[in-house]
Amino acid sequence: MSFIAISQSFDDVEIKATALTEDIFMLEGAGGNMALYVGDEDVFLIDDQFAELSTKILYAIDSLSGGKSIKYVCNTHWHGDHTGGNENLSKQGATIIAHTNVYERMSTRQFRGMGRFQEASPPAALPDLSFDDQMTIHIDTLEKVHLQHVHNAHTDGDVLIFFKEHNVLHMGDIFFHKRYPFIDLNSNGQIIGYINAVEKGLALADNNTQIIPGHGPLATKEDLYAYHAMLTDITFKVNKRKAAGEDLITIQEAGITVDYDEEYTWNFIDSDTFISFIYNSLPE
Numbered sequence: 030m031s032f033i034a035i036s037q038s039f040d041d042v043e044i045k046a047t048a049l050t051e052d053i054f055m056l057e058g059a060g061g062n063m064a065l066y067v068g069d070e071d072v073f074l075i076d077d078q079f080a081e082l083s084t085k086i087l088y089a090i091d092s093l094s095g096g097k098s099i100k101y102v103c104n105t106h107w108h109g110d111h112t113g114g115n116e117n118l119s120k121q122g123a124t125i126i127a128h129t130n131v132y133e134r135m136s137t138r139q140f141r142g143m144g145r146f147q148e149a150s151p152p153a154a155l156p157d158l159s160f161d162d163q164m165t166i167h168i169d170t171l172e173k174v175h176l177q178h179v180h181n182a183h184t185d186g187d188v189l190i191f192f193k194e195h196n197v198l199h200m201g202d203i204f205f206h207k208r209y210p211f212i213d214l215n216s217n218g219q220i221i222g223y224i225n226a227v228e229k230g231l232a233l234a235d236n237n238t239q240i241i242p243g244h245g246p247l248a249t250k251e252d253l254y255a256y257h258a259m260l261t262d263i264t265f266k267v268n269k270r271k272a273a274g275e276d277l278i279t280i281q282e283a284g285i286t287v288d289y290d291e292e293y294t295w296n297f298i299d300s301d302t303f304i305s306f307i308y309n310s311l312p313e
């Protein structure tokens with residue numbers, strides 16, 4: 030997600046921390062869900078929401094970690110509700126890590142659709158380290174954090190982040206739990222890559238994995254299976270109708286999402302919008 034209104038007020042936002050293990054916390058405020066790993070020496074943060082929340086996020090991290098400094102921040106993708114705090118955290122000494130395409134998109138002006146653009150981010154907000162396929166971060170001797178790029182899914186710079194020892198998986202916006210997903214076609218996202226990425230997440234997880242979605246509540250592998258079933262069912266139906274020559278509006282009016290709408294419609298993505306992402310990104 031990234032089109033949450035920039036003008037939204039952050040005054041009332043509180044940072045909520047949920048302990049998933051002794052060392053790993055899910056942090057929620059406004060924007061994409063964050064994960065915090067408190068290591069022996071220092072801490073590692075996944076995503077950092079909006080710049081306006083950095084003070085509150087830093088305060089929460091300080092209390093949870095007993096004052097340890099943030100060594101690394103990893104962005105799951107380039108959208109502003111996941112990277113907005115980069116500049117502030119970088120100034121606190123954190124090293125920012127992300128996929129190569131996150132660097133590319135944040136360092137240049139981006140077309141966001143419907144005539145809107147996003148200006149390039151200041152140099153301090155850009156990733157210090159970028160990678161193409163995968164990376165392992167050794168926080169301390171206990172945990173190897175595995176970063177796995179998934180191709181052309183929500184964007185073209187998504188990563189899944191897996192704490193293998195602690196069995197916690199952060200999916201970024203490859204998982205909108207109980208919500209229809211936003212697929213950023215302007216950033217080379219597409220439905221087939223998105224479904225493939227969800228399957229990568231399913232392959233990493235087992236029945237005890239705690240799964241942090243980019244948006245929505247903490248989840249299990251069973252929840253991710255249900256999400257995958259919804260995605261594949263609707264995509265199959267759109268594909269069949271598109272192949273038969275139906276146009277987008279006809280498909281949107283065909284009622285193919287009726288079994289899912291109550292559970293998955295939310296204020297940013299309704300079924301018509303989700304169907305349009307599928308229709309417009311299926312291969313011809």
Ligand SMILES: [Zn+2]
Pocket residue numbers: 030031106108183202
């Ligand atoms: Zn996003």
